[in-house]
Structures are given as C-alpha cells and as structure tokens.
Amino acid sequence: MGKRFRLPDFSNFTTISLVLIVAGVLAISLSCSRSDSGRDDSPSGPSAPYMLSITAKPSELMPFENSLVMIDVKDGYGEELEEPVVVKVTTTGGFFENGENRITGEVMGNTSFWLTYDPDHTPNGDFPGPKLITAIIDYGCTSSYVTDTTEIIFQQQDSRVASISVAADPSYIKDADNNYSVITATVVGEYGAALMGVTVYFSVQGGELSTFDSTTAETDARGVAQTVFRPNGDVGLLKVCGQAGSKTDCVEIRSEKATTE
Helix, strand or coil: CCCCCCCCCCHHHHHHHHHHHHHHHHHHHHHHHCCCCCCCCCCCCCCCCEEEEEEEECCEECCCCEEEEEEEEEECCCCCCCCCEEEEEEECCCECCCCCCEEEEEECCEEEEEEECCCCCCCCCCCCEEEEEEEEEECCCCCCEEEEEEEEEECCHHHHEEEEEEEEECCEECCCCCCCEEEEEEEEECCCCECCCCEEEEEEECCCCCEECCCEEECCCCCEEEEEEECCCCCEEEEEEEEECCEEEEEEEEECCCCCC
C-alpha cells in the first residue's frame, strides 16, 4: 500500500514571511520618508545621512542689488563629508549666477553664490515682497530628502528715499496763459547717493487750470526727474510739489497775466 502524499504545511512559514515582508516595508518606508535632518539618539543612528542649512546676507534687497547665498552641508552626525553631495537650490524671486531661478551643484562642505534682484530680468520680472530660497538634497529612494529654506525681502526702490528737493525754472511766469516752468526733482538715498528708478509724483496747490506734461517721472542715474508745469491762465502764488516714497518737497511759482502796453 503506497504512502499517502501530503502537502507541506506552509501556514507557519507564510505567517513568518508576511511578518518579515511587512517589517521590511516599514523599515524601507521609515528610511525613505525621513525628511528632517538632525541627529537621532536611537541605536539606528541619525534620522538622515545629511544636515543642511542655507542662509542669505543681506536678507533685504533693493532693485539691482545682490545677496550672498551660503550653503553648508554635514553628514548625519554633523561631521565633515567624506565625498561631495548634489544640492539643488530654487528661488521664488531673483536669479542666480547662471541666469536662472534654480541652480544645482556638488557641495563637499560649504559653498556660496549670488542672488540678484533685477525688476527688468526676463522672462519673469521681479517685484517687491518676501522671496524664498530653498535648498534640497535628494538621497536614497523616493521621497527621501533633507531641505532648508531662507527668506529674502525685495524692497521697493522708493522705500529708501532720504530726501527730495524740487526746483522750478523759472519761478516767475510772466504770461500765465502761454508760458511754462520746468520742474526738477532730485531724489537722494539714506547715504547721500542719488537714487535711480524712483517714481516722483507731481502736484500743484492753488491752481485750478494748471497742468503738467506728465504728473509722474522716474529719476535717472543722477537721481533727477523732470516735468513741465503750465499755469494755463492760473495766476497768483502756486505751489508745485514732488513726492518720492514718503518724502515731499514743494516750490513756489508766481504766475501773472501778461501785461499789454
């Protein structure tokens, strides 16, 4: 009589295998999902293989100024790296030395590069407000990275106006119906330097018919903005003012009707 064939009992083996598989998946998940750098005192070691920091000085920029962006990378224990690692950096405003809003390179310990704030930069002109610069190191499997972010505030050009002075040439208009005066506004920054690209707003007090060729003008490299003032028949003492940022200055112009002899 032949022996009865019996399938082996895999129930215990299957249970053990499933436990091992689940444990393995969890281990991989934990090792691949850790996104915070720093030191972990657990026996498994640091929570990530790298520590990353990014800073920028100055943290406030005026148009056409630069900020020095500094990257520092250490291993998971805060020690020096044994080999370089690829760091990717992006910004929500300004552009890096490569002319783009993102830059990538290998970093052994630390590196630095410039970020420029240029309102005229194409294709995307910059505008005032807070901007973020983010550095990231991707490592291992999917969604495994360390990252750090710093902020730079882009300021309006006119926010650093220290003073404005307004002059009129001539300051006496003999023929209020036909003659005019050239108005010159000079804008100076907090350190006494002329400010370029600042918008000056012109207005008049005491006139009803008076007009300007343009009520706004931008300062040139000398910090000068000009317009033409026309009384258009208004007579008396007229006050012409220019405003840049929070600063205002005015000049008096006496306007009279032409006399006929």
